[in-house]
Amino acid sequence: GQSLEQPSEVTAVEGAIVQINCTYQTSGFYGLSWYQQHDGGAPTFLSYNGLDGLEETGRFSSFLSRSDSYGYLLLQELQMKDSASYFCALNNAGNMLTFGGGTRLMVKP
Amino acid sequence: EAGVAQSPRYKIIEKRQSVAFWCNPISGHATLYWYQQILGQGPKLLIQFQNNGVVDDSQLPKDRFSAERLKGVDSTLKIQPAKLEDSAVYLCASSSSGGASSEQYFGPGTRLTVT
Numbered sequence: 130g131q132s133l134e135q136p137s138e139v140t141a142v143e144g145a146i147v148q149i150n151c152t153y154q155t156s157g158f159y160g161l162s163w164y165q166q167h168d169g170g171a172p173t174f175l176s177y178n179g180l181d182g183l184e185e186t187g188r189f190s191s192f193l194s195r196s197d198s199y200g201y202l203l204l205q206e207l208q209m210k211d212s213a214s215y216f217c218a219l220n221n222a223g224n225m226l227t228f229g230g231g232t233r234l235m236v237k238p
Numbered sequence: 239e240a241g242v243a244q245s246p247r248y249k250i251i252e253k254r255q256s257v258a259f260w261c262n263p264i265s266g267h268a269t270l271y272w273y274q275q276i277l278g279q280g281p282k283l284l285i286q287f288q289n290n291g292v293v294d295d296s297q298l299p300k301d302r303f304s305a306e307r308l309k310g311v312d313s314t315l316k317i318q319p320a321k322l323e324d325s326a327v328y329l330c331a332s333s334s335s336g337g338a339s340s341e342q343y344f345g346p347g348t349r350l351t352v353t
């Protein structure tokens with residue numbers, strides 16, 4: 130089977146940079162995705178890493194290292210609206226996703 | 239472009255009753271997914287459709303859960319009979335294809351409470 134581990138909670142201040150780590154165990158996968166979910170809301174796609182290295186999308190960057198079974202999401206210039214849960218997910222054949230347990234990010238003023 | 243639509247948004251039932259959820263994906267999206275999200279956990283895939291065919295239903299508890307996508311567009315997920323542990327948010331998602339990097343678009347979900 131597949132499993133992913135993320136910290137359950139992270140706290141940071143507005144304007145800061147925060148990194149959310151994700152480690153995984155799997156015998157195979159296509160890539161690593163990140164989704165954001167506000168309380169009571171739907172998950173929304175943030176980024177996808179199919180290859181090792183860094184992908185940058187505005188204030189968000191995501192990184193994957195297959196040799197280390199590790200990835201992270203980097204959020205820069207934190208804003209209050211970034212307070213949400215963040216999920217890493219393994220992309221499998223047919224685009225089936227296996228999600229981690231999520232990291233709750235609290236941004237404080 | 240309209241997003242993924244789901245109804246109802248909330249449902250409260252007693253254990254052993256039945257319930258059905260409806261999902262209308264984004265127009266033109268061939269792939270549709272149903273997820274179960276228990277409070278405090280990540281979404282768990284229950285079933286994936288490609289057009290009107292099932293791609294994977296390995297995590298669907300088939301003794302009580304069923305799903306269909308008869309015309310390859312909208313879909314229904316049914317639970318019969320419900321158990322207390324079925325209390326969760328049921329999320330529907332769609333993507334334009336089943337390619338490994340295709341972004342999935344999620345609906346607002348149906349929050350089910352089983353008492």
